[in-house]
Amino acid sequence: MISNEDLVSWLQATNRRYGEEAVPHRTRPFLALCDFTRERNCSIPTDHPVAKFVFQWFYSHSPPDAHQVGAIYTAVYFYDTAFWPVVVPLIFGQVSVDAFDCLETMPQGVKSALGGSHLHAREYMHHWANCMDHGYGQMELASGQTLKPRAADFLRSAHAEIQGANAQLLTRRPNHKAILSLRMANEIFLKAVLVQELNLTDKELQKISHRLEDAAKRCADATSNGIFEEIANRSHIYPPVSARYDKSHWPANDVWEAASLAQLAAASATRLYSDHDMRSQILSTDSHR
Numbered sequence: 001m002i003s004n005e006d007l008v009s010w011l012q013a014t015n016r017r018y019g020e021e022a023v024p025h026r027t028r029p030f031l032a033l034c035d036f037t038r039e040r041n042c043s044i045p046t047d048h049p050v051a052k053f054v055f056q057w058f059y060s061h062s063p064p065d066a067h068q069v070g071a072i073y074t075a076v077y078f079y080d081t082a083f084w085p086v087v088v089p090l091i092f093g094q095v096s097v098d099a100f101d102c103l104e105t106m107p108q109g110v111k112s113a114l115g116g117s118h119l120h121a122r123e124y125m126h127h128w129a130n131c132m133d134h135g136y137g138q139m140e141l142a143s144g145q146t147l148k149p150r151a152a153d154f155l156r157s158a159h160a161e162i163q164g165a166n167a168q169l170l171t172r173r174p175n176h177k178a179i180l181s182l183r184m185a186n187e188i189f190l191k192a193v194l195v196q197e198l199n200l201t202d203k204e205l206q207k208i209s210h211r212l213e214d215a216a217k218r219c220a221d222a223t224s225n226g227i228f229e230e231i232a233n234r235s236h237i238y239p240p241v242s243a244r245y246d247k248s249h250w251p252a253n254d255v256w257e258a259a260s261l262a263q264l265a266a267a268s269a270t271r272l273y274s275d276h277d278m279r280s281q282i283l284s285t286d287s288h289r
Contacts, residue, residue, distance in 0.1 A: 002040075007050070010036070011057050023143050026090060027072075029058040030136075031143050034275065073135035075263055076166045077103065077127055078256035079114055083169040086128060088135030099128045127260060129278040130267035134159075137270030146273050147196055154192035155269065161185035162262055169259065176250045182262040183212070183238040186231070189265040190215040193272065197222040210241045216265075227268045234261050 002010075014035065018028050033054050037044050044051050075086040087104050089097060100111050115121050138159050141147055147155065165181035168174065187210060194200045194208075194215065208215050216232035219225070237257045239247065271277050 002050070004053070007053065008057070011054065015058070015061060018143075021143070025058070025062040027139055027143060028062070029055045030090070031140065032058065034140055035144075038275075072139055073131065073163070074166060074170070075127075075131040075135075076169050076256075076259050077124060078252065078259070079106075079120065079124070080110055081252065083174050083252075083256070085166075085170050086131050088131055097132070099125055102128060102131075125282050126279075127263065129282045130263045133274075133276040133278055134263065134266040134270050137267070137274035137276040140274050140276070141270060147192075148199070151192050151196035154188055154195055158185050158188035158192055158266065158269070161188060162266055165259070165262070169255065174252075174255075176252065176255050177244075177248050179239060179250050179255050179258045180241070180244050182255075182258045183210075183241070186235070186238070186262045186265045187212055187215060189262075189269045190219050190228075190231070193219045193228075193269050194222065196273070212238060223272060225268065225272070227264070231261060231265055231268070237261060 011032065014032050015028065018031070023031065033044060033051055036050075036054065071087045072090045073088040075088065076083045077086050078084070084103055084106050087102050089102070100115060103111060103114075106114075114124060138155065141152065142156060142159075161181055162185035165178040165185060168178035168181065190212065191200075191205055191208070194205070197219075208218070212235035213232045216228045216235060220228035220232065234257075237254060238261075239250070
């Protein structure tokens, strides 16, 4: 595919560019593999010798401990009346991640009950795919040049919003008012798509205002992606923006549906512009259950 000498030259040039762009050391190996495969229009699994060479090269050209495994994103999942963290790990050189291992704090007995229910396991697997695709997709998009600068700003803002909302739900006493932040995250993800696809101005976005259904339908029209129609049809779960003044608590099930829908919007937006889409793998798993 490429000689070691040429690959090293490419890695050196790429690493210099990452330094100029202030890309964190811990994200460089994965991003480099994405850039390499995109430039050469090929697919390289993470257990391939070239991938291992790329990872090892960055390990040996980075500060100590820069590549310790950690979470690139922490989402939430609601099960057995509690919100559980879904940890999207930063892993290099590993072929696969077990979906249930991402429920790091869930006791094994609870995991067994979740996995033993076809309905709940299927729901979790689809949600987990949304978490994984968004986690890796946003990291790739934040460091790349795929999006228009303004759309990239919207995507970063939406990611920060959903991260903050998830954190509120993962405290000892979950803050159900996070539903308002989840609403805002959903809105910004949709508007990121509209900015990227239609180059809408601030004035045009203001006309849409906070009407999630309208924003989602415009995304569906602009992308011909039916998932946005689903988001539009389910957007009624969110309270109006004005609710921040007169209400502070919502049923846990409603908050979870709001979190699930925001995560779907996040994954749908990032899937449009990145190579990350695990849905076919989940469908394959479903067919063998």
